[in-house]
Amino acid sequence: MDVLPEIRRLHFVEGVTISDLAKQFNLSRPTIRKHLNTVEEPVYPTRQHQPHLKLGAYIEQLTNWLETDAVLPGKKRKRTAQRLYECLQVEGYVGGYSAVQRFVKAWKQARSSTPTIKQAFVPLLFPAGETCQFDWSHEIAVVGGMEQTVKVGHFRLSHSRQMFVVAYPCETQEMVFDAHNQAFAFFGGVPKRMVYDNLKTVVDAIFVGKERRFNRRFLTLANHYLFEPVACTPESGWEKGQVENQVGNISEWLFTPTPKFSDFAELNAWLAQRCRELALRPHPDQRTRTTADLFAEEQPLLMPIKAVFDGYVETMRRVTSLCLINIHRNRYSVPAQWANQVVSVRVTAGKIRMVANGQVIAEHARRFGRDHLICDPWHYLPVLEKKPGALRHGAPFVTWDLPVPIKVIRDRILKQDKGDRAFVALLQMARDLGDAGLDTLEVACDLTLQTGVISAAIVLNEMRRLTEEAKPKALDQSAVSLPTLTIEPMADCSRYDALRSERHVH
Incomplete structure (x- = not known):
């Protein structure tokens, strides 16, 4: 349509022939004649069905x-x-x-003809190293052979658009702390401001405007890393629109179709690698550069990490008479001497620590789910000293994964008279040896099995022999020159007689 006025003007005003017009515009003469007769805008037929040649x-x-x-x-x-x-x-x-x-x-x-209403927003510009946005999302993944809803923490640096995501079984406060530790380690620094929704783990109370009362434990995290926490206006997700958009993209890019992993450690390692790969895509605003290029410039402007925050949530719990503490529907053991006493429990994303008198008295890897019993058999050794019969059916000892030589010796000794007390004595000696005690007991049991005579006394003797200190070698006098006596002392018994003859006045 753009060439029609020019063709008609050249022909009717300047007198250019149809042949010359065909050569000039690289069109056929019938097409030129058709254009010369066209006055109104041409109407082209609309294709009703789109052909799908390759699709x-x-x-x-x-x-x-x-x-x-x-x-x-x-x-x-x-x-x-x-x-x-x-x-x-x-x-x-x-x-x-x-x-x-x-x-x-x-x-x-x-399938649907429902109209959508779109909103308008103002483009934002963030200085390098200043702002990072945080949010949670719920995704579906197969972890450990079971499909479950995982909670994914999202971080996004607003300047470079560098993202980081990490997954957890739940989104409790200790998970928030661990997510920040993981993100800051991934970024290699800390931004000056962190923008959040009004999460219960972050904000305790919402007042008028931007005024908030932040959680005291969360403020400890902010004070440790020296960043400024900022909470959005309720129901105003556009105030952290980058991470909101990231939530939808990550769901599409990484969790569709449903991924499968053996555990959360493998899942999070894969997520971190995918964040690095996605950073190689063009930057949303500067299409000639990648997100990784801008992040390389922003990273030196982040605040340095001087120490990792110990992100635990602490509560006080009473130890039961079974030496157990119930934490999130699971039971964890505590040394027997703390039974029926109150101790402090520090819960992190991956560990459970029991503290008393300023000292860690027990530590367990955290288990998720319900009704799990997590016991350390060494915690119950003082109980065995008084109740050795518990060795046969006590839950901590039945499920104790001991080395094979120790299991064989245990089964043989328990069949002997007073075998319970005899094997408890072996465990006591192994405990007294410290960290190397169980290894020493394993070697001693192996040596005892080689003799063919199974007895607790023989195992104890082998353990003592393995742990006794090396004696100094005897001195070979023939190879050493000894000093010789030149003046021999003379015995003088008269001095003794003189002392007997003296009288002492009292």
């Missing part, structure tokens, strides 16, 4: 995926057009993304 063989597969995703609960579990395009590429599709996008859009419009 045609995959339409059935794509439709099945869309129908499968449509019945999934929640928007986060549904694949976007971009994700479906990537899945089709795995299946062998070599066409473009636009064809997939048009098909997905038409399919969704055919």
